[in-house]
Amino acid sequence: MSTYEPTETLDVKGLSCPMPVVKTRGAVDDLESGEILQVVATDSGSMSDLKGWADSTDGVSMLDQEEAEEDGDAVFRHLIQKE
């Protein structure tokens, strides 16, 4: 995860489907080509959903995903690059 330096971070903690994907779309639209967005979510479904979204959407790629712990809660971090 540390090998990529995110340009922006989107915090969608506490939000559930479909908001993590929907808000990620909006945040990616604001990026320049080559920039990286870090999405931090608490929705465990975001692991599959954001991967699926990135894989079938033109112009974005999922660089990395990881599950971590923050203040005792599980958080899911996603690194998405705008191509």
Added chain:
Amino acid sequence: MSSDADAPVDAGAASVEDLRAQVQALQEEVSDLREATDDDGQKSMTIIATKGTLDMAYPPLILASTAAAFGWDVVVFHTFWGLDILHEEKSKNLKLSAVGNPSMPMPNAVAALPFMDNVATSMMEKKIQENGTATVEELIETSLDMGVDLQACQMTIELMGYDEAEFYDGVTTGVGAATALQHMADADVQLMI
């Protein structure tokens, strides 16, 4: 074994001319077909939303906003009770039915009591809030922001006695079954909810 159709091609000069003409005709046909299918890789989805209960408002709106995030061209055609989802006032007061739902933690005889729909609705609303699930209103605003075409069937607007001004700004009115079918015919995904 041999027939005119699969006879070997005559390599004479006239045949080469014929083949050139055939190749050109085929190229034109392919080009026309490409244009006709307008295939820029964009997928398209049409959803017909017919229900106006709190639980049934979610699937069309969640799928529509997510599909818009995928860059799809999305139409949700709301008809009959599905209109209530787009009705600014009614959408904030959608109810959950306690009767006829085996997932409810109560027998139908109890669920049929006059106040039980309100109890079930309050329970659901509390869960929605606790879970960080978006409200119906938020999903409508989000869908509209993302370019989803939320359509309100004109015939049922009149049948239900609604006024076009009562719907959210950005909702398409003045459309009917033909408009929905036209979009469905070209859509990759068609759903009736």
